[in-house]
Amino acid sequence: ETGVTQSPTHLIKTRGQQVTLRCSSQSGHNTVSWYQQALGQGPQFIFQYYREEENGRGNFPPRFSGLQFPNYSSELNVNALELDDSALYLCASSLDSGPILFFGPGTRLTVL
């Protein structure tokens, strides 16, 4: 059984740039959720994708967008990066939009 994978591991961008983060779900899982974890905070829900559709979204602006592909992998895109976007971005997979999440190793994004 293959676990959740994410790429890249680390990323440094400058303010105003755009970034794309990638995630492959655990085998057998059809749902991907993205979370943002700032230093010293708990993860915050960005959105969830199920069957290639966004079926839930947290309190994040539209410059945070995503995709899910037929193989259930997913991308998180962030436009017009701000300094406060610096965080650990976590992808989690689950089955049928269920709440039992398995997290990937995360992508550490630094915005300068």
Next chain:
Amino acid sequence: QKEVEQNSGPLSVPEGAIASLNCTYSDRVSQSFFWYRQYSGKSPELIMSIYSNGDKEDGRFTAQLNKASQYVSLLIRDSQPSDSATYLCAVYSGGGADGLTFGKGTHLIIQP
């Protein structure tokens, strides 16, 4: 606004003792409750889930839920230095729309 509150710690416990971690939540319709362990620089790892009032035991871990008091706790028996980590409480209210709501986590230190 759904909130999950945890004492940030650090909570220092001698090796071999019982570590007790607590969490309160604001949304009365919350259905599912989770404890995640997060080592420094790593992603969260699911260690316990609980859905109904009472206790649930898994090895050295016991989760306790009291929905009337909106309170969930995690007990770790025979604490080991490897249990030193941040423990995140997460709550799910149902439906993919909101994802999991996480607390900020409690930093647990097991002293050898």
